[in-house]
Amino acid sequence: MPEATQVLGIPEVDQPIGTALPPGWLAILHGHSGSGAPLLAKQFAHAGVGKAPVLFYTTYERTEDVTKAFDDFGWDPAEIKIVNLADEYYERVLVRGLDVARARERGLTMDRLREEPSRDRTEASFSLTNRMLADLAEIDTPFRLVIDSIDFFFEVLEPREVTTVARQIRHRCQTIGGQALLTAHSIGHDRAVFGLLQDLADVSLDLHAEPSGDRYQHTLFVEKVGNRPDLARIVRLDVGEGGWRTA
Amino acid sequence: MEEPTEPPAPAVVPGNGGLMGPATVLERCATGIEGVDNILSGGIPRGNMVLVAGSVGTGKTTLSLEFLVRGAERGERSLFISVTEASDKLMQNLSTFEFFRSDLVLNGSLVFVDLPVVYDRLGLEHEELLPDEIDILIRTIRDLVRSLGAKRLVLDSLTSVGYRIRRDERIRDFMLRLGQALSDEGCTALLVSEVSPTPGRYSLHGVEEAIVDGVILLWNTRRQGDILRVLQVVKMRGTAHSRAQYVMELTPIGILLAPHLKGGRGEGA
Numbered sequence: 001m002p003e004a005t006q007v008l009g010i011p012e013v014d015q016p017i018g019t020a021l022p023p024g025w026l027a028i029l030h031g032h033s034g035s036g037a038p039l040l041a042k043q044f045a046h047a048g049v050g051k052a053p054v055l056f057y058t059t060y061e062r063t064e065d066v067t068k069a070f071d072d073f074g075w076d077p078a079e080i081k082i083v084n085l086a087d088e089y090y091e092r093v094l095v096r097g098l099d100v101a102r103a104r105e106r107g108l109t110m111d112r113l114r115e116e117p118s119r120d121r122t123e124a125s126f127s128l129t130n131r132m133l134a135d136l137a138e139i140d141t142p143f144r145l146v147i148d149s150i151d152f153f154f155e156v157l158e159p160r161e162v163t164t165v166a167r168q169i170r171h172r173c174q175t176i177g178g179q180a181l182l183t184a185h186s187i188g189h190d191r192a193v194f195g196l197l198q199d200l201a202d203v204s205l206d207l208h209a210e211p212s213g214d215r216y217q218h219t220l221f222v223e224k225v226g227n228r229p230d231l232a233r234i235v236r237l238d239v240g241e242g243g244w245r246t247a
Numbered sequence: 248m249e250e251p252t253e254p255p256a257p258a259v260v261p262g263n264g265g266l267m268g269p270a271t272v273l274e275r276c277a278t279g280i281e282g283v284d285n286i287l288s289g290g291i292p293r294g295n296m297v298l299v300a301g302s303v304g305t306g307k308t309t310l311s312l313e314f315l316v317r318g319a320e321r322g323e324r325s326l327f328i329s330v331t332e333a334s335d336k337l338m339q340n341l342s343t344f345e346f347f348r349s350d351l352v353l354n355g356s357l358v359f360v361d362l363p364v365v366y367d368r369l370g371l372e373h374e375e376l377l378p379d380e381i382d383i384l385i386r387t388i389r390d391l392v393r394s395l396g397a398k399r400l401v402l403d404s405l406t407s408v409g410y411r412i413r414r415d416e417r418i419r420d421f422m423l424r425l426g427q428a429l430s431d432e433g434c435t436a437l438l439v440s441e442v443s444p445t446p447g448r449y450s451l452h453g454v455e456e457a458i459v460d461g462v463i464l465l466w467n468t469r470r471q472g473d474i475l476r477v478l479q480v481v482k483m484r485g486t487a488h489s490r491a492q493y494v495m496e497l498t499p500i501g502i503l504l505a506p507h508l509k510g511g512r513g514e515g516a
Binding site: 096097099100103104107108109110112113 | 360390
């Protein structure tokens with residue numbers, strides 16, 4: 001039996017999926033709020049440690065919360081490059097929005113005009129896409145990448161731009177053997193656009209949490225694995241000390 | 248700060264639409280440029296908005312800056328709003344003139360503002376300013392004038408602002424409201440208009456000269472191998488003025504005017 005790639009860090013899931021995938025692939029993980037998709041994304045990142053550089057782009061959590069979540073499960077965050085895109089976006093775009101609102105509403109005084117600008121006016125405007133893809137372009141060895149979550153890109157970019165980003169990530173994965181996971185938490189995406197993302201992805205996963213007695217029961221739907229419909233399956237999961245595992 | 252040497256004569260405007268009747272005496276804003284004040288019988292009526300129109304190299308910016316420096320020397324706080332040239336560079340160029348006094352900048356009598364910084368702070372990023380953004384721009388200029396207590400203002404250039412306002416009806420509205428706001432603050436303004444030499448037209452849109460209270464036209468003319476700068480006051484509401492042409496010299500001590508002897512071949516106007 002060929003050695004399976006560690007996909008999610010859950011051996012029972014990785015064994016069938018990992019053997020069927022090429023060296024470079026893109027996965028998409030859909031999970032509604034409370035499903036546990038962010039934890040599974042972190043587990044995916046940790047599963048790549050030691051084999052390739054790992055980048056974890058968070059878009060809604062504080063960096064320290066991400067770090068703590070890694071620590072809580074015994075996954076060393078020092079081995080993972082954590083990039084907080086939301087913070088960067090806030091500092092370079094939204095803070096400026098606050099300054100503009102204040103200037104428009106309260107008026108500009110000479111003192112305010114003389115204040116240091118919130119940005120260098122010669123600096124190009126912040127591009128979320130360029131910010132992330134520039135990192136990716138600098139990697140020339142196999143890598144593992146997580147974007148948690150792609151919802152943020154949908155908030156900031158046009159849907160077409162989001163699919164372009166996904167295509168570029170996938171191409172990079174295929175070219176140099178990268179493994180990327182995009183999470184999507186929101187249920188508000190345009191179905192056609194989200195369907196296109198699922199089509200682009202080599203692996204499509206859906207994590208569900210449903211009440212069962214006084215607890216929630218988690219189910220992972222492995223909806224797509226490359227061109228292998230025979231590998232699609234449904235797996236019950238729960239969370240242990242080492243993260244997600246089969247129930 | 249120096250005291251004015253002689254108070255300018257008040258402008259007298261007949262009431263009743265020019266028919267005999269009670270006259271309104273307008274306060275003058277002496278430009279401090281002797282030749283110009285002579286043409287204007289003492290200066291620009293206070294609160295007037297005047298177009299300084301001319302093609303490149305005709306001395307519009309220098310004339311406007313001297314107007315501000317002379318005002319600051321007389322205790323009138325003066326504001327220069329630069330659109331196309333960074334004010335640091337402008338001051339560097341200005342320092343070659345003896346009439347420029349850097350202490351006026353240091354003590355806040357002469358204030359420079361770069362409009363691109365204002366655009367940036369106000370988030371005015373659209374290539375074409377929207378009506379509500381034009382409102383914000385007018386309000387901001389008024390607020391700056393009010394908060395500084397500025398009595399003189401130069402906008403260099405109106406043409407550059409006009410490129411972002413674009414539509415004739417909007418530039419007309421912008422100028423009417425800006426003129427009213429500045430007049431309410433008792434602020435006399437020169438708006439620089441970069442015009443190519445087209446006879447009878449003094450601005451980008453062609454509507455500006457109808458709205459302003461005055462037009463000072465500058466152009467270059469050739470005479471005996473030299474290029475001379477020529478100044479003519481085409482229009483000035485609220486005062487009698489000469490419409491003669493004057494040769495304008497930019498000297499280290501400031502602008503000097505001399506009667507323009509006819510016979511030269513004009514390039515513009």
